[in-house]
Amino acid sequence: MSQRTCLVVDDSTVVRKAARRIIEGFGFRVSEAKDGQEALDACRSALPEAVLLDWNMPVMDGITFLRAARAEFGPDQPRIVLCTTEAELSKILEALSAGAQEYVMKPFDADILRDKFTQAGLLEEAA
Amino acid sequence: MTPDSFNFLAGLVKARSGIVLTADKGYMLETRLGPMLRRESMQGLDALAQRLRAPRAEALAAEVVEALTTNESSFFRDGKPFEHLKKLLPKLAAARPPGQPIRVWSAACSSGQEAYSIAMTAAELGPALGGRKLDILGTDISREMLDRAQEGVFTQFEVQRGLPVTMLVKHFKQEGQRWRVAPELRAQVRWQFFNLMEDPRTLGRFDIIFCRNVLIYFDAPTKSRVLGSLAGMLAPDGVVYLGGAETVLGLTERLVPAPGERGVYEPARATAKAG
Structure with missing residues (x-):
């Protein structure tokens, strides 16, 4: 079986690096994009299994990417987990209705990402 | 020292x-x-x-x-017991006389995530419970934890541990950086100071008992005594959930593992007396 893949989309190098380290620890091969447009291009060349997605980014923001990805690739693939400082209920509802599987409010740590990846169906429940 | x-x-x-x-x-x-x-x-x-x-x-x-006391808790901790609960609640609802609530005890409830997870599990089942109410009791020996549990307010960090975001938006109200459990869920849970060293029979009978990651802090005689008490309070078709590192083996014969399940224990059936 080929290794599972996750695309980390965030305009902050620091956040991408932190997320990469954690998600690699879950056994995923991680690639990075710094905005929604780069992420969309990456998905078109090879669709990852998971996308960890920031909201506020230059060029194309996360919610625009989310809607474009759902229109182009369907409701289930890739599994998309928002990961953003936006913590308002209205924003969470907006992301869910646009087709996000899960939602992480920054700051995050490995435990939160593991739980959210589990709920998004990307990881098995730890026995 | x-x-x-x-x-x-x-x-x-x-x-x-x-x-x-x-x-x-x-x-x-x-x-x-x-x-x-x-x-x-x-x-x-x-x-x-x-x-x-x-x-x-x-x-x-x-x-x-x-x-x-150790007050570690998270929503839907360990997942599996709540998967089991989801299957068990409709069976118990069907087996009880009309109007009788299903009684659930969250023993050593800490800040209340377990009790609220039970309430959410029931809420998600909706019509499958046929309108059956749950009467959930959360007990702890920490008054500070009981106050927190009763208040039902959790930090952004806490609501991201174990809780699917769909349940967060459905069952919580946002208050600034924190999240408060919705009144419908809070209404199903009562909180009470209780020490597991005391005789628990005063709490009544239960259909379901969650007593997870508590026994690990006790010595064997205390474990045996507590497990025996729990068995005595349990409905014949009820279950006890224990933590992943806990067992009844060698501690009590009144509870036996539920076939094919982990961490789920049933009252031992009375064995037929030799004729």
Whole structure:
């Protein structure tokens, strides 16, 4: 079986690096994009299994990417987990209705990402 | 700290909470009791032990025990028990007379995530329960935790542990950086101070008991006694959920593992008497 893949989309190098380290620890091969447009291009060349997605980014923001990805690739693939400082209920509802599987409010740590990846169906429940 | 002081403190904690402090837990006493020592201007744990031996130390003793309880909790912790609960609740709802609520006990409930997870599981089942109500009781020996549980307000960090975001938006109201459990869920849970060292029969009978990651702090005789009590309070078709590292094996014969399940225990069927 080929290794599972996750695309980390965030305009902050620091956040991408932190997320990469954690998600690699879950056994995923991680690639990075710094905005929604780069992420969309990456998905078109090879669709990852998971996308960890920031909201506020230059060029194309996360919610625009989310809607474009759902229109182009369907409701289930890739599994998309928002990961953003936006913590308002209205924003969470907006992301869910646009087709996000899960939602992480920054700051995050490995435990939160593991739980959210589990709920998004990307990881098995730890026995 | 002298061995004598350690033994005195460990004895006090064991008598009051069942929690066994082994000699390697000296560091834990230092860190957990440090704030209290500073507040009371005491020189160290020896001074604390001395104070506790004097009369009228009740409030201080209670505080020591409270400081040494472990209050780790998260929503839907370990997942599996709640998967089992989802299947069990409709069966129990069908088996009970009309109007009788399903009674659930969250023993050592800490800040309340387990009890609220039970309430959410029932809410998600909706029509499958045929309108059957749950009567959930959360008990703990920490009054601070009980207050928190009752308030039902959780930090952004806490609501991201174990709780699917769909349940967060459905069952919580946002209050700034924090999230409060919706009134419909809070109405299903009662909170009560209760020490597992006491006779639990005063709490009544239960269909379901969650007693997870509690027994690990007790010695074998205490484990046996608590498990025996739980078995005695359980409906014949009820279950007890224990933590992943806990078992009934060698501790009680009144509970047996549910076939094909982990961490789920049923009352032992009365064996037929030899004729």
